[in-house]
Amino acid sequence: MAIILRSAIRVMLLAVLSIAGPRTVVAHEVQPAISDVTVGAERIVIEITAALEPIIAGVDQSEVSDTDASPQASRNDELRALPPAALAAEFEAAWAGLASGITLRSGDMPLAPEIVDIEVPDIGDVAFRRDSAVTIAADLPSGDDPVIFGWDAALGDLIVRQHGEGAGYDAYLTSGALTEPMPRTGVATQTLGQVVLRYVVSGFDHIIPKGLDHILFVLGLFFYSLNWRPLLWQISAFTVAHTVTLALATLGIVQPTMWIVEALIALSIVWVAVENIWSGGRDRIGWGRVAVVFGFGLLHGMGFASVLSEFGLGSHFVASLVSFNVGVEIGQLTVIAVAFLLLGLPFGEKPWYRRRVALPGSLLIATIAAYWVLNRIGLAGDLPYLT
Template structure:
């Protein structure tokens, strides 16, 4: 094998190495908190995986707790029954509470752990989200409340009020919310909302949207000709924009495990179809229709993220901004693939044989495992469980 072909395959492996076989790639997710304020009390309903917090994992900047040297401790905590884990959380709560920033004006208040709901033990390789009920008394000066926590605890989504007119914030790096009044909700700046949702949309593709990355790479490997790529990306964009809006508005309410399994199946289909009919300079309506249909599925997947964030006071701006972030992420994937593979090697006679077909095979193989895992069959397959 020539040095040039070796370099091509190294580039291909580097491009696809961001897609590990485990579906736990989405494991580190921001916690979700719903804040309710009254004249004298703050109540916070917090949904998060408490095992990494108890294990002392630094969740800032990692995508999977398996990337932490404390991953064995996390798995051991996941194996604890709910009542045992709840007891450890209660014992450790004072030190955890010290890492939570909760202020009424200039007065620091300490959240009290009132209740916790922990699911039964499942697959210890997969996160389990618990629900914590926190409360704290507020001083009688009527001062607004700010809330956040230390960067090492990871991202934090804060929601106050209803989804249509409420306040929503995505906090990272130890940031805190805007002041939240005890009556009504905090006012948000439109510019900040746009930036937040564009970044969130991009982040859902790079680095967290590994399944969406593989699908876009599947579109890229079909053909380097601009017309097929343009038609596919356009069909995919129109489709996922439509279902993103419908699902976010509540008009469509899919069962997400089915959607996630079908998204993985769509990646398998695209990869296999590349092998049999890719490499053309034109594109048939059949491929466009298939990509459009799969785009509808991926839009439902994007909507699951927005359902966690909420859309708040600037509904349309938030929805459009998130979609813009998604598009920027997808175009970044295509641009990276073109610069690494298409530009230097796309004109070579062996490009399809040595790059596009092997790349599509890898994509189809990874997605096939995801399908089995998401419908619960991978545990029955030797060496994949």
């Protein structure tokens, strides 16, 4: 517990010191790439912001949530230590193979994108990912056929933002999905139904399978007590809290430093799990536990908004925000339902349930999350990332 408390103090101090500081990306986590697309009458230009190292190294970003969990982790780390010019040269050398994983076509005609510019930041702390900017472009054939863009699932998730006159088109592409046809004049249109479905799926996806930290937090709430009242109070407080900060962070009213938020989220999981060990198993819940869960829900809402703040919510802001939150809630309730069916229903009435199920489960959650705290504030050294 002493090292956890020291880590918590360090995180809190860093949070205070970095409120006005630049955003720092979590150490080794896989994040979606962001692409800004401009479609003209004769040419398409795509500006991509992404970590180039895992792309060059061949990390399958659809299979891992952290580059340290990839067989190509050592190669990825070598690339992180390269100066800007050397990394840019590595990307150019790998471009022929990488371009084959990019889908770019006008109508039925495939396009051949070429590199226009590469901007790589200077070497910083190699324990943290660095995002570079790559501009690619392709000439369009005559006519007015719209353009479709996307890339292979192995290159990771892709946020697409089309620029042009009228309402903006945004897409969050997973599993190798492609954009809607983007016209050469104006921008692609989206129906309300398409927006709702896309954001519900995206919200669910951020819990299952990608939100392991959020899954463990919800399981921590589940292990507190099988009585429906404590669980209802906790889920309600958590839902209200993360809804508030999800909206505030997405609107840009709150702009947290994300690696600190991620570290505090891990710390919140430790807290909830440890509290289960010391005071769980009750049929009633105190306001203190509800307040703590509410406070931690505020943090998790900022975590949910880390993608939406870059993604943008387009012209259907309210529908997008509500739909994403609905997807998150469906994911959380799915976790609770599965836990109840596998553990609560068959074993919940057993006199040994708390001793053999709830306590060991809480201890395992606390151990994993404590490691995450250390990993996310750079104290885990060369230990492997635990997924």
